[in-house]
Amino acid sequence: MFETLTLSTLPPEDEALRPALRALIHEAIADTPVHRRARSWQGFDAAFSRKLGQAGYLGLSLPKEYGGVGRGPFTRFVVVEELLSAGAPVAGHWIADRQSGPLILHYGTEEQRQFYLPRISKGEALFCIGMSEPGSGSDLASVRSRAERQDDGGWLLNGQKIWTTNAMHSDYMIALVRTSGTTADRQQGLSQLIVDLKLPGITIRPIVDLTGDAHFAEVFFEDVRLAPDALIGQEGQGWKQVTAELAFERSGPERVYSSVVLLDAWVRHLDAVGRKDSATLRLLGSLTARHAVLREMSLAVTARLVAGESPVVEASLMKDLGTSLEQDVPVLIGDDLAAHPDEPIDPELYRTLLYVTHIAPSFSLRGGTREILRGIIARGLGLR
Amino acid sequence: MDMSELIDPFARLIEDVCTPAAIRAIEEGGNTAPMWAAFTDSGFLDALVAEELGGASLSLADVAPLIALLGAHAVPLPVADTMVARAILAGAGLEIPAGPVAIATGTGPAPFGAVAAHILSGTPQAPVLTDARGQATGVHHDVDAYISGLDGAVLRPVAAIIRALLISGAAGRVMDMTVAYANERTQFGKPIGKQQAVQQQLSVLAEQAVAARIAAAIGARSGLFPRMLDAAIAKHGASLAAGQVSAIAHAVHGAIGISEEYDLQLLTRRLHGWRLSDGSESYWADVLGGLRIADRHAPTVDFIRAA
Numbered sequence: 061m062f063e064t065l066t067l068s069t070l071p072p073e074d075e076a077l078r079p080a081l082r083a084l085i086h087e088a089i090a091d092t093p094v095h096r097r098a099r100s101w102q103g104f105d106a107a108f109s110r111k112l113g114q115a116g117y118l119g120l121s122l123p124k125e126y127g128g129v130g131r132g133p134f135t136r137f138v139v140v141e142e143l144l145s146a147g148a149p150v151a152g153h154w155i156a157d158r159q160s161g162p163l164i165l166h167y168g169t170e171e172q173r174q175f176y177l178p179r180i181s182k183g184e185a186l187f188c189i190g191m192s193e194p195g196s197g198s199d200l201a202s203v204r205s206r207a208e209r210q211d212d213g214g215w216l217l218n219g220q221k222i223w224t225t226n227a228m229h230s231d232y233m234i235a236l237v238r239t240s241g242t243t244a245d246r247q248q249g250l251s252q253l254i255v256d257l258k259l260p261g262i263t264i265r266p267i268v269d270l271t272g273d274a275h276f277a278e279v280f281f282e283d284v285r286l287a288p289d290a291l292i293g294q295e296g297q298g299w300k301q302v303t304a305e306l307a308f309e310r311s312g313p314e315r316v317y318s319s320v321v322l323l324d325a326w327v328r329h330l331d332a333v334g335r336k337d338s339a340t341l342r343l344l345g346s347l348t349a350r351h352a353v354l355r356e357m358s359l360a361v362t363a364r365l366v367a368g369e370s371p372v373v374e375a376s377l378m379k380d381l382g383t384s385l386e387q388d389v390p391v392l393i394g395d396d397l398a399a400h401p402d403e404p405i406d407p408e409l410y411r412t413l414l415y416v417t418h419i420a421p422s423f424s425l426r427g428g429t430r431e432i433l434r435g436i437i438a439r440g441l442g443l444r
Numbered sequence: 445m446d447m448s449e450l451i452d453p454f455a456r457l458i459e460d461v462c463t464p465a466a467i468r469a470i471e472e473g474g475n476t477a478p479m480w481a482a483f484t485d486s487g488f489l490d491a492l493v494a495e496e497l498g499g500a501s502l503s504l505a506d507v508a509p510l511i512a513l514l515g516a517h518a519v520p521l522p523v524a525d526t527m528v529a530r531a532i533l534a535g536a537g538l539e540i541p542a543g544p545v546a547i548a549t550g551t552g553p554a555p556f557g558a559v560a561a562h563i564l565s566g567t568p569q570a571p572v573l574t575d576a577r578g579q580a581t582g583v584h585h586d587v588d589a590y591i592s593g594l595d596g597a598v599l600r601p602v603a604a605i606i607r608a609l610l611i612s613g614a615a616g617r618v619m620d621m622t623v624a625y626a627n628e629r630t631q632f633g634k635p636i637g638k639q640q641a642v643q644q645q646l647s648v649l650a651e652q653a654v655a656a657r658i659a660a661a662i663g664a665r666s667g668l669f670p671r672m673l674d675a676a677i678a679k680h681g682a683s684l685a686a687g688q689v690s691a692i693a694h695a696v697h698g699a700i701g702i703s704e705e706y707d708l709q710l711l712t713r714r715l716h717g718w719r720l721s722d723g724s725e726s727y728w729a730d731v732l733g734g735l736r737i738a739d740r741h742a743p744t745v746d747f748i749r750a751a
Contacts, residue, residue: 061616061619061620061650062650062654065654065657065658066661067658067661067662067665141745142745144745145743145744145745145746317745320743320744320745323744324743324744327736327737327743327744328741330737331737331740331741336734336737338730340733340737341729341730341733341734341736341737342726342729342730342733343729343733344729344732344733344736344737345676345680345728345729345730345731345732345733345734345735345736346680346725346726346729346732346733348732348733348736348744348747348748349659349676349677349680349681349728349729349732350680350681350684351744351748352662352677352748352751353655353658353659353662353677353681354655355745355748355749356658356661356662356751357654357655357658360658377647377650377651377654380647380651381651381655431644433647434643434644434647434648435640435643435644435647437646437647437650437651438637438643438644438646438647440650441623441646441647441650442623442627443623443626443627443637443638443642443643443646444638444643
């Protein structure tokens with residue numbers, strides 16, 4: 061099983077992007093402290109997103125006719141890897157670039173493509189994904205937000221989303237809502253709507269997390285009037301569309317590298333204090349080896365995307381392993397540092413360690429919980 | 445070349461000659477000659493030998509699926525080790541012996557040491573071939589043996605990659621067997637595979653089996669004279685997976701899994717043995733950590749991209 065996941069090599073023309081991109085990133089974040097870089101893809105900077113768009117690093121897999129770069133998932137792999145390794149603030153464009161753009165390209169009308177895709181590629185249309193609701197977390201099919209078709213073909217949207225990443229910074233939300241039937245109909249009757257977040261009737265309240273950041277929000281819809289072209293794809297096919305999107309959402313290097321800024325800061329600490337005993341080398345080697353294997357797995361799943369497949373099970377498998385590593389990093393590095401109480405520790409490293417330690421539970425919540433992913437793998441194994 | 449032209453006949457060969465009964469017979473000290481003759485006659489033993497020296501000039505990555513098949517079927521003879529040994533011996537201009545060759549890389553038990561006719565040590569450039577005079581480990585049905593007085597430490601990276609590939613094959617087969625068992629075995633009125641608690645464990649097993657395969661492939665890609673970095677990643681990942689795969693498979697199988705007559709143990713005993721052979725996960729983590737610290741300021745991504 062899963063034999064299609066094999067080693068893959070990044071095309072040389074994609075590898076060639078690294079030096080110029082690296083220079084751009086370095087210029088932007090040279091003065092950003094490590095604990096901010098450790099925000100990884102939670103760090104928001106609209107100006108930086110626009111700068112990446114102007115330089116041609118967004119919309120990489122979107123066709124040139126829609127303002128994209130006309131390359132593919134491998135190109136995006138390289139760019140994402142560089143951004144995450146450096147700890148660049150990518151949250152602004154992240155969701156649009158990763159999944160909303162490909163979704164609109166795949167399911168959108170010609171008009172929707174012409175309207176949204178060029179802006180996504182410039183980093184000027186920032187998207188969030190409205191999935192979770194107060195009563196719908198892992199049980200996504202139970203969403204209650206509802207859009208009623210109006211006489212003019214438009215929609216009247218009512219309901220509430222919660223834990224929506226970057227809603228307060230976004231221009232649009234792609235919301236999964238019920239357009240027919242009741243919650244008893246489960247996956248039937250759900251649709252995806254593009255909601256302009258500046259419309260009347262929308263209230264967005266940021267939610268502060270345990271680190272003091274507000275990266276997610278609750279979003280209220282009260283008689284929000286949407287135009288007919290808010291519907292993306294087919295009415296009633298929202299569940300199918302969301303499922304296909306998840307292969308993009310779950311397979312990238314961001315499911316491996318969320319703690320890599322901390323890991324690199326710890327390596328610099330080891331170098332500074334000159335520690336190279338066996339226990340230290342063993343931990344360093346183990347974490348490095350696990351990153352290497354997961355990078356190849358992520359690349360292998362990316363190769364399936366390049367081949368035009370929708371490797372949902374493989375992506376789940378890779379994400380579960382990847383987030384486990386991401387969560388092990390702060391635990392093991394914390395133990396290591398505190399096992400040397402007489403060693404001087406840079407307060408910036410300590411602050412970074414505790415930030416990652418506190419936020420790490422989110423790694424296996426966002427984009428599908430560990431338990432949901434394992435359920436998907438079990439189905440792939442033929443157990444369900 | 446279409447790899448199935450290579451893999452299919454090899455798979456048929458193994459299924460013909462390496463039945464569970466044949467494995468058990470050899471483990472009990474039976475005659476290894478008929479099974480070995482089948483592998484010799486197949487021509488596969490010279491797959492890695494250079495074409496001008498009479499071989500097929502395949503790369504280690506080419507034969508990786510074959511080595512994984514050897515693991516998947518718990519082949520009790522050093523077929524992969526002999527393939528590597530023959531290529532090294534031929535490359536050094538030495539005569540290739542007819543019998544099975546095991547590779548000794550340390551003072552611990554050498555894999556297949558008890559069923560080999562010869563032991564390879566030394567270095568790839570200056571290999572040393574000696575008659576096998578191993579000392580039994582005393583472990584039930586073990587085909588490994590202690591080999592003393594030889595230095596083959598330089599061969600440890602390639603031997604570790606062989607072990608990683610064998611682990612990956614065995615882990616994949618254990619996954620298939622365990623999923624099949626979970627779908628058959630009924631308790632509380634339904635197959636145990638319908639229980640979420642069991643499903644979650646099997647998902648972890650599958651993740652580890654795939655991780656072992658990817659890790660081993662990183663090693664195989666590095667070739668017959670692998671870089672230390674690649675060998676370390678390969679064997680660390682495979683060894684890490686071996687223990688977890690075995691533990692979950694046995695947990696799901698229940699008591700029958702640890703019975704001698706059931707075939708699972710043929711694979712899980714090997715997973716444990718190969719995990720410990722040619723350096724465990726911690727041995728290779730030490731090696732990799734040493735390489736990394738020597739590279740001083742290389743960020744993780746840059747360091748692993750070189751693998």
